Amino acid sequence: MKWVAARSGFDEVFDQRGHCRAHYSPLISVLEAFTKEDVERRERLQQLSLRSQGITFTVYGEKEGIERIFPFDFVPRIIPASEWKTIQDGLVQRITTLNLFLLDIYQEQQCLKDRIVPPELVLSRKEYKRELLEVVPPRKIFTHVVGTDIIRDDTGEYLVLEDNCRCPSGVSYVLENRTVLSRVFPEFFGSYPVRPIKDYPTLLLDTLRFVAPRPGQNPVVVVLSPGIHNSAYFEHSFLAREMGVPLVEGRDLLVEGNRVFMRRTHGKRQVDVIYRRIDDDFLDPLAFRRDSMLGVPGLLNVYREGNVALANAPGAGVADDKSVYAFMPRLIKYYLGEEPLLPQVPTYLGFRRDDFRYIGEHLDELVVKTTGDAGGYGMLMGPFASAREREAYLGAMRKNPGNYIAQPLVELSTHPTHIDGQFEPRRVDLRPFILYGDRIRVLPGGLTRVALRASSYVVNSSQGGGSKDTWVLAPRDP
Amino acid sequence: MILSRVADALYWTGRYLERAENAARLLLVTEELSTEILGLDEELARAEWTDLRAIFPGFEPEERSARHLAGFAAASLHGLSIDPAHPYSIFFSLKKARDNARSVREALTVEVFVNLNETYRELEHYTRRQLADPPTFRSAMSSTHRGILSTVGAIEHTLARDAGWLFLKLGESLERVFRTTVILRTKLPALLAPEPKIDLPLFYSQWRSLLRGLSSLENYRKVFGARLEPIDVLQFLLFDPHTPRSVRYGASAVKDYLDRISSASELSVPARLVGKLAAELSYQGHDLIREGQSLPFLDHVLAELGRAHDALSTLYFGT
Numbered sequence: 001m002k003w004v005a006a007r008s009g010f011d012e013v014f015d016q017r018g019h020c021r022a023h024y025s026p027l028i029s030v031l032e033a034f035t036k037e038d039v040e041r042r043e044r045l046q047q048l049s050l051r052s053q054g055i056t057f058t059v060y061g062e063k064e065g066i067e068r069i070f071p072f073d074f075v076p077r078i079i080p081a082s083e084w085k086t087i088q089d090g091l092v093q094r095i096t097t098l099n100l101f102l103l104d105i106y107q108e109q110q111c112l113k114d115r116i117v118p119p120e121l122v123l124s125r126k127e128y129k130r131e132l133l134e135v136v137p138p139r140k141i142f143t144h145v146v147g148t149d150i151i152r153d154d155t156g157e158y159l160v161l162e163d164n165c166r167c168p169s170g171v172s173y174v175l176e177n178r179t180v181l182s183r184v185f186p187e188f189f190g191s192y193p194v195r196p197i198k199d200y201p202t203l204l205l206d207t208l209r210f211v212a213p214r215p216g217q218n219p220v221v222v223v224l225s226p227g228i229h230n231s232a233y234f235e236h237s238f239l240a241r242e243m244g245v246p247l248v249e250g251r252d253l254l255v256e257g258n259r260v261f262m263r264r265t266h267g268k269r270q271v272d273v274i275y276r277r278i279d280d281d282f283l284d285p286l287a288f289r290r291d292s293m294l295g296v297p298g299l300l301n302v303y304r305e306g307n308v309a310l311a312n313a314p315g316a317g318v319a320d321d322k323s324v325y326a327f328m329p330r331l332i333k334y335y336l337g338e339e340p341l342l343p344q345v346p347t348y349l350g351f352r353r354d355d356f357r358y359i360g361e362h363l364d365e366l367v368v369k370t371t372g373d374a375g376g377y378g379m380l381m382g383p384f385a386s387a388r389e390r391e392a393y394l395g396a397m398r399k400n401p402g403n404y405i406a407q408p409l410v411e412l413s414t415h416p417t418h419i420d421g422q423f424e425p426r427r428v429d430l431r432p433f434i435l436y437g438d439r440i441r442v443l444p445g446g447l448t449r450v451a452l453r454a455s456s457y458v459v460n461s462s463q464g465g466g467s468k469d470t471w472v473l474a475p476r477d478p
Numbered sequence: 479m480i481l482s483r484v485a486d487a488l489y490w491t492g493r494y495l496e497r498a499e500n501a502a503r504l505l506l507v508t509e510e511l512s513t514e515i516l517g518l519d520e521e522l523a524r525a526e527w528t529d530l531r532a533i534f535p536g537f538e539p540e541e542r543s544a545r546h547l548a549g550f551a552a553a554s555l556h557g558l559s560i561d562p563a564h565p566y567s568i569f570f571s572l573k574k575a576r577d578n579a580r581s582v583r584e585a586l587t588v589e590v591f592v593n594l595n596e597t598y599r600e601l602e603h604y605t606r607r608q609l610a611d612p613p614t615f616r617s618a619m620s621s622t623h624r625g626i627l628s629t630v631g632a633i634e635h636t637l638a639r640d641a642g643w644l645f646l647k648l649g650e651s652l653e654r655v656f657r658t659t660v661i662l663r664t665k666l667p668a669l670l671a672p673e674p675k676i677d678l679p680l681f682y683s684q685w686r687s688l689l690r691g692l693s694s695l696e697n698y699r700k701v702f703g704a705r706l707e708p709i710d711v712l713q714f715l716l717f718d719p720h721t722p723r724s725v726r727y728g729a730s731a732v733k734d735y736l737d738r739i740s741s742a743s744e745l746s747v748p749a750r751l752v753g754k755l756a757a758e759l760s761y762q763g764h765d766l767i768r769e770g771q772s773l774p775f776l777d778h779v780l781a782e783l784g785r786a787h788d789a790l791s792t793l794y795f796g797t
Contacts (some may be wrong), residue, residue, distance in 0.1 A: 052596045053588070054580065228581045241584040252481050265485045265641065265794040266741060 001032060001039070006425035009411035010156040012077060023080045023473065026191035031075070036421055043418070046074060046184040055176050055234060070173055071466030073417045074185055077428065077448040078192070081475040087150065087158055087432065088442045090342030093332060095146050095434050098165060098319045100335040102142040106133055106315060116334045117327045121351060124402065125324075125371075127317035129280065131287060135304050137313040138211040144311035145204070145275075146434045147171070147447075150342070152413035159410065160328075160344040161429065165312060165320040167277045170447040170467075171433050172235035175200060175242075177469040178445075193474040195444040200433070201242035204275075207437030208243075211309040212272040219272035221245045222262065224253070226278050226294045236277050250278070255298030260308045273309045274299075280314045322371040322405045323349050350397060350404035359397075359406040363390045366406040367457075368397070381457065383409055412457060415468070417450055427451045429459050430470065444472040484585050485645040486795040487578040492649025494575035495594070495626060500657045501534055501568045502623040504691045505558055506616065511687045512551060513612070519680060520547055525668065526687075527554045532664045533657070534558055534566035555615060560605045568622060569605055572598045585642045589632040597625025641739070648735040648790070655728025656783050658692060662715060662725070663776040669708065670772070682706050689715070697721040712767050717759060725779060726759035732783075736790070748790035755782045 005018055013024045020028050034042075050069045079087070104111050105122055112119040122128055147168025149161040178197060182189060205221065212219030225236035227249050240247035252262050253271065261268035276283065282292040287300035302308045318324065326347040329340045348355040348366070359366060368380040380393045397404050414425035432446035448468040449459035459465040508530050512523040524547050531537050537557055561567045576598045583591055604618050637643045665688055685706045689695040692715060701718065702710045718724040722731075733756040736749035745753065759779075766775055791797045 051599065052592050054583075054591060054595045228577075237580075237583040246481060246484070247582075247584045248481060249483065252483050263482050263796065264479050265482055265645075265739070266479050269479070 001034065001036065002422040003416060004422060004424040006414045009154050009427075010152050010413040011425055012152075012413055012415040012428065014416075023078055027076070027078065027188060030187050030190070039418070040421070042184050043074065046072065046180055049180055049183065050176075053176075055173075071452060072173075072177055072180060073426075073450055073452075073466050073468050074181060075416055075418060075423065076181060076188060076469040076471050077415055077430075078471045078473065079430075081473050083158070084444065084472045086341065088444075090158075090160070090340070091148055091432060091434050091442050092440045093336065093338060093341050094148065094160065094163065094328065095143060095436060095440050097328065097332045097335050098146070098163060099141065099143050099436065101324075101331055102313075102316055102319050103136070103140055104335075105318070106135065111331065111334060114334070116330050117324065118351075121323055121349075121402075122318060125318050125321055127280070127315070127321060129315035129318075131300070132304075132315045137303075138213050138306065138309045141211055141436050142313040142316040143319065144207055144211065144313075144436050146312075146436070147431045148434065150430045150432065151345075151410055154411045156413065158342060158430075160342050161410075162322065162325060163320040163328075164431075166279060166317045167232075167312070168431070168433065169232040169235050169277075170431055170449075171200060171443070172238040173467050174433070174443070174445055174447050174470065176238075177467060181469040192471060193476070194471045195474050197443055197445040200443055201239060203435055203437075203441060203443075204239065205243045205245070207435045207441075208273045208275055208309075208311055210437040211311065213306050213309055214272050220270060221273040221275065222248045222253075222271050224248055224250070224274050224276040224278055226250075226282070230277075232277065239275070250292075250294045250296050253296040253299070255296060255302055258302050258305050258307055260296065260299060260302050271308060273311065275311050280317055283310075283314060322347070322369055323351070323402075326405065345407045345410055348406040349402075350406070351402035355406075356397075356401050359404070360394055363394060363406075365408060367409050368393065368404055368406045370403050371405060381409070382406075384455075409457070412451075412459075415448070415450065417452070417466075417468075419452070424454065426454065427457055427459065428468070445470045446472075480585070480641045480645075482795050484582045484642065486791075486797065487582040488585060488642050488646040489649035489795070491575050491578040491582075492646040492651075493653040494571045494578065495629060496650045496653040497566070497657065498568045498571035498575060499623065499626045499630070500654070501558055501566060501571065502619050502626065503693060504530060504533065504661075505555065505568070506619050506623070507687055507691045509551075509555065509612070509615070511683065515680060515683065516547070522680065522684075523547060524550065527551055529664050529668075530554060530558065533660055536565045536567075559615070559619060560601065562605060568619070569601050572601055572622070572626075582642075587632065587636040589636045590629060593625065593629040593632045597622060597629060600625060644735050644739050645794075648732065648739065651728060651731040651735060652783065652787060654723060655725060655732060656780070658715070658723050658728055659725055659776055659779050659783070661688075661692065663773065663780065666712075666772060666776070670770075685711050692723045694721050694723050709764070709767055712772065713764060716767070716772070717763055719760075725776075726756070729756040729759050729779075732756075732786070736786075739794070746790075746793055748786045748793065751782055751786045751789060755779065755786075 006014065014020055050072060055069065101111065111117055112122060143165045145168060147164040147170060150158050151161050152158055175198060208221045209219050222245055223236055223240040225233060225247055237247055248262055254261055254263060260271045262271055278294055281288045282294045284295045284297060284300040285292045286297045303310050326349055328344060332338060332340045348359050350356050350359065363382045366382045368382065370378040382390060412427040412429060415428045416423040417426040428448050428450045430446050430448050433443045435441045448470040449465045450468055451457060451459045452466050508526050512526045516523045527550055531554060557564045558567050560569045562569055564570055576594055579586055579591055579594055601622050633646065669684060685708060686695060689698050689711060694715065698711065698714050701714060715724055717726045719726060721727060729752060733752045736746065736752055740746040740749045766772065
């Protein structure tokens with residue numbers, strides 16, 4: 001088996017002298033014992049398994065939306081217990097802050113009055129829902145499910161890249177990757193205390209039940225999906241199945257007497273908690289986008305009345321705005337009086353005049369993103385763009401500077417990945433999932449996304465990325 | 479008590495799976511019979527294909543290939559097996575079954591979905607090549623047929639007997655009795671003609687092929703022995719209470735599922751429609767056949783089944 005050395009950045013497995021890091025050495029020994037043919041045979045089994053189970057996602061922009069397998073690389077990413085502790089503590093601190101921030105801006109707006117964050121920056125965002133001012137969600141929780149993207153810089157330090165407070169996806173792949181890997185390469189698991197993750201659906205259901213507005217027994221929980229053509233449909237269906245709750249579409253729900261019901265073959269039934277995987281704008285055509293066919297007319301009023309819980313709460317999207325991100329260290333200090341446990345990437349804001357000038361002058365060093373978009377759409381990778389592309393992008397930025405942020409290009413860490421019969425370093429990130437119910441829980445694992453092209457920094461599945469099983473190791477007994 | 483949308487999708491999953499199974503079986507049987515009799519009676523071989531096209535409508539009426547039997551047969555084979563545009567091709571039905579199942583995966587088990595998905599994927603693979611020669615065709619169809627049966631097995635063995643299962647079985651049983659009736663309605667006029675125009679061995683091959691097409695040959699022999707008398711075959715396929723593809727058994731099965739879906743206190747409209755039909759089928763017999771009333775009776779069955787489908791769609795799916 002051939003291992004290609006990493007050329008730049010921090011490699012998860014090999015140190016700068018090419019020596020294997022201690023926590024990877026048992027895995028590498030096991031892998032070395034396989035012949036090339038063995039590995040290829042196992043990889044074919046893995047493909048078959050993914051295909052036959054229909055573990056796919058849909059790519060937009062192609063006709064009819066093509067179903068693709070989310071590419072899976074079998075070399076697992078391993079995170080030692082001590083490193084995980086930092087990540088976990090940092091995430092709990094962050095999610096606590098995000099939730100306090102949301103409670104604040106939808107009520108007192110103290111952080112705006114104290115000028116911790118410029119008010120115009122928050123209040124001008126389309127994700128900020130003015131119609132939800134003074135509406136407190138059940139149990140005061142806005143962000144029931146968060147997926148935070150984390151990268152490692154060239155020193156190996158973990159940095160938060162962004163928080164996803166709307167409908168973060170990918171957790172189904174986290175669970176399925178573990179299943180596939182344990183079937184195809186059971187030998188890997190022998191020498192590692194890998195923390196289990198399969199109870200995620202149970203924890204998710206507990207989280208959702210915790211916020212049910214009707215007191216008492218057995219709240220009715222549903223997963224609301226835009227339907228089969230959505231790129232994450234597999235996940236919606238997977239989570240509904242794993243939790244044992246109905247998967248509904250907008251047309252399955254109706255509002256009557258300020259309550260939400262689902263239409264069934266023999267009459268209707270009241271719904272208490274909706275784990276919605278539909279963006280705010282499409283939730284309710286009476287409140288937001290009128291042309292939405294996906295939502296439920298009148299739903300927002302029911303929510304406002306406190307008769308249904310929505311997870312995540314509408315309006316939560318403003319917290320993961322890329323320009324609010326820039327203020328997170330200040331917000332953590334403001335609400336918790338603590339220093340941030342996880343550092344983040346320096347961010348220049350288009351709406352600040354000085355920053356904008358800096359961005360214009362250093363465009364060839366920066367990654368520029370629009371604040372509203374996700375999934376790697378609409379970004380400019382300055383160092384790799386042509387002068388013409390940069391000029392055109394800058395032209396677009398001038399029309400709406402507040403819509404852009406810029407960050408220096410962080411050299412992502414790499415991880416050996418099986419490509420064409422050998423192990424080559426490929427850039428990775430990490431998306432842990434955090435649940436906020438009776439307390440905040442971080443799933444010990446996460447989605448390690450990998451950019452399968454050698455030159456690529458973009459790990460999104462919509463942009464040709466794959467994923468790895470992610471192992472968080474249990475602490476050894478003292 | 480399930481979502482109307484989910485009930486609808488499960489009903490159609492059942493219908494399309496059953497339709498694909500029927501088409502696969504009939505294609506294999508027709509292909510075999512027409513190959514065997516080709517040299518003896520080309521007209522009869524052609525009639526077999528023409529019947530099949532009437533049972534699964536959707537072909538263009540006039541085709542140039544129709545002049546040569548080989549071309550006609552090949553076009554029929556392709557159309558009903560892997561043509562993605564033909565609304566009754568096996569591929570089309572399997573795709574619809576899978577699309578419906580995929581839209582309600584959470585209501586199915588992994589075993590059911592994986593079997594269905596693999597069967598679909600395998601056939602999809604063939605749509606990208608042509609089914610080159612008859613052996614390739616037979617092996618592809620047999621394998622699809624096995625895949626469908628293993629999916630049905632997964633349904634039997636893994637699904638909870640809840641409302642979702644009832645709607646799936648309702649779709650399956652309604653499609654089955656409907657298609658059996660269509661097959662009989664299509665085949666009988668020629669078979670019941672007072673003077674068979676062909677020699678006897680060939681005449682019996684046709685009746686045998688009809689039984690095989692309804693996977694009822696072995697079951698028939700258990701009741702009547704190896705001797706094929708048209709009136710017995712007809713009696714068996716219309717009124718036998720035990721063979722799963724007789725019209726009587728089929729209507730009783732539909733009635734049974736509709737009764738169980740209905741709320742306990744009162745029968746629903748579709749349950750009453752099919753209940754009457756099942757009763758008629760239980761009390762009819764030889765007389766109807768002797769009096770030459772089979773064809774009008776089959777028309778009546780088809781009309782009632784159509785009404786039942788409309789009534790249950792309105793009642794349960796809100797469509």
